[in-house]
Amino acid sequence: MIQINNITKSFPSVTALNNVSLEIQDNAFYGLLGPNGAGKTTLMNLLIGYLQPDKGEVLIGGERLTRDNLSIRKKIGYVPQSIALYDDVSAQANLEIFGSFFEIEKNTLKERINAQLNTVGLYERRKDAVKTYSGGMKRRLNIAASMLHDPVCLLCDEPTVGVDPQSRNAIFDLLEKLNSNGKTIIYTTHYMEEAERLCDRIAIIDSGVIIAEGTLATLLEQLPFDETISIAKNRETTSRLEAFKELGNLIEHDELYEFEPAHGMQLSIFFQQLERHNISYRSIEMRKPTLEALFLHLTGRKLRD
Numbered sequence: 532m533i534q535i536n537n538i539t540k541s542f543p544s545v546t547a548l549n550n551v552s553l554e555i556q557d558n559a560f561y562g563l564l565g566p567n568g569a570g571k572t573t574l575m576n577l578l579i580g581y582l583q584p585d586k587g588e589v590l591i592g593g594e595r596l597t598r599d600n601l602s603i604r605k606k607i608g609y610v611p612q613s614i615a616l617y618d619d620v621s622a623q624a625n626l627e628i629f630g631s632f633f634e635i636e637k638n639t640l641k642e643r644i645n646a647q648l649n650t651v652g653l654y655e656r657r658k659d660a661v662k663t664y665s666g667g668m669k670r671r672l673n674i675a676a677s678m679l680h681d682p683v684c685l686l687c688d689e690p691t692v693g694v695d696p697q698s699r700n701a702i703f704d705l706l707e708k709l710n711s712n713g714k715t716i717i718y719t720t721h722y723m724e725e726a727e728r729l730c731d732r733i734a735i736i737d738s739g740v741i742i743a744e745g746t747l748a749t750l751l752e753q754l755p756f757d758e759t760i761s762i763a764k765n766r767e768t769t770s771r772l773e774a775f776k777e778l779g780n781l782i783e784h785d786e787l788y789e790f791e792p793a794h795g796m797q798l799s800i801f802f803q804q805l806e807r808h809n810i811s812y813r814s815i816e817m818r819k820p821t822l823e824a825l826f827l828h829l830t831g832r833k834l835r836d
C-alpha cells in the first residue's frame with residue numbers, strides 16, 4: 532500500500548500540492564485526474580523521491596520514503612510525461628543502458644529485456660533505431676524500461692499524450708495486462724474518458740487540492756442528478772420547456788437543452804410532462820453523467836479548458 536499523508540509542496544510562485552492525502556491499495560489501477568497545472572507530475576516526482584515535500588510524508592509498504600531510502604525507491608517504476616530514450620540506438624540497446632542503472636545480474640537482465648520486449652510488443656523491432664519508432668512505440672519502450680527492475684508499482688504520467696488512437700489502445704491493453712499480473716498502476720491523465728475506462732479508483736485534483744476521490748460510481752453519486760437528458764431545440768421545445776424547470780436544472784445550449792433531473796425525480800414524471808407538452812420523445816437523448824460533469828459541478832470549470 533502507498534500512503535500519501537498531508538503532502539504540501541510549494542515552488543517559489545505556486546503551491547503545487549496543498550495538504551494532499553491519498554491511500555493506494557496494492558494491485559490498484561489508480562487514476563489521478565486533473566487539468567494541466569493541477570499538480571499531477573509534482574506528485575509523481577514526490578512518489579519517486581525525486582522531490583521532497585515541504586510537509587507530510589509518503590509511506591510505501593509502511594516504510595517512509597526518503598531521498599536515500601533506495602530499497603523502497605526500487606519498488607517503483609516511473610514512466611515520465613516526456614519520453615526519455617536514446618534516439619540513435621536500438622530498443623535493445625536502450626534497455627541495456629536503462630538496465631545498467633539498476634544493479635541487476637547480467638543474465639537476469641538479459642532475460643528481463645527479452646521478456647519486456649515481448650510484453651510491450653517490440654521484440655520484432657528490437658534492433659531498429661528508436662528514431663524510426665512511432666510515438667506509441669516509444670511510449671511502450673519507455674514502459675518496458677521502467678519495468679526492468681521489476682517494481683511492484685508503476686507510475687505512468689500522461690502516457691497517451693501525443694499518441695495515435697491505435698497505439699493508445701495498445702498502451703491501455705499493456706497496462707491492464709500488467710495490472711492483472713499484480714502490478715499496482717498509478718495513472719495520471721487530463722482525459723476523463725481514460726480515467727473512467729481504466730481506473731478502479733480515481734482522485735480528482737485541481738490546483739494542488741484533491742477535490743474528490745473514490746470509485747467511478749461513488750464519484751458520480753456526488754452529482755445532484757443521476758442522468759443528463761439532451762432535448763433538441765426547436766420552436767416547440769423552446770416555448771414548452773419552462774415546465775421542466777421545477778423538476779431539475781435546465782441548461783440552454785446553442786443546439787439543445789440539457790436537463791439534469793434532481794436526485795430521486797421519477798423519470799415517469801418527466802415523460803408525463805413531455806407528453807403533456809407534446810414534446811417528441813425522438814428529440815431526447817439520455818446519458819449517464821461523466822466525470823466531466825462532476826468536475827464542472829465541483830469547480831464551475833471544464834476539465835479541458
Ligand SMILES: Nc1ncnc2c1ncn2[C@@H]1O[C@H](COP(=O)(O)OP(=O)(O)O)[C@@H](O)[C@H]1O
Nearest residue numbers: 542543545547566567568569570571572573574
Ligand atoms: N520545478 C518547478 N518549478 C516551479 N514551478 C513548478 C515546477 N514544477 C511544477 N511547477 C508548477 O506547479 C504547478 C503544478 O505543476 P505540475 O505538477 O507539472 O502539474 P500537472 O502535471 O498536473 O500539469 C504548476 O503551476 C507548475 O507551473
Ligand SMILES: [Mg+2]
Nearest residue numbers: 571572573612
Ligand atoms: Mg504533468
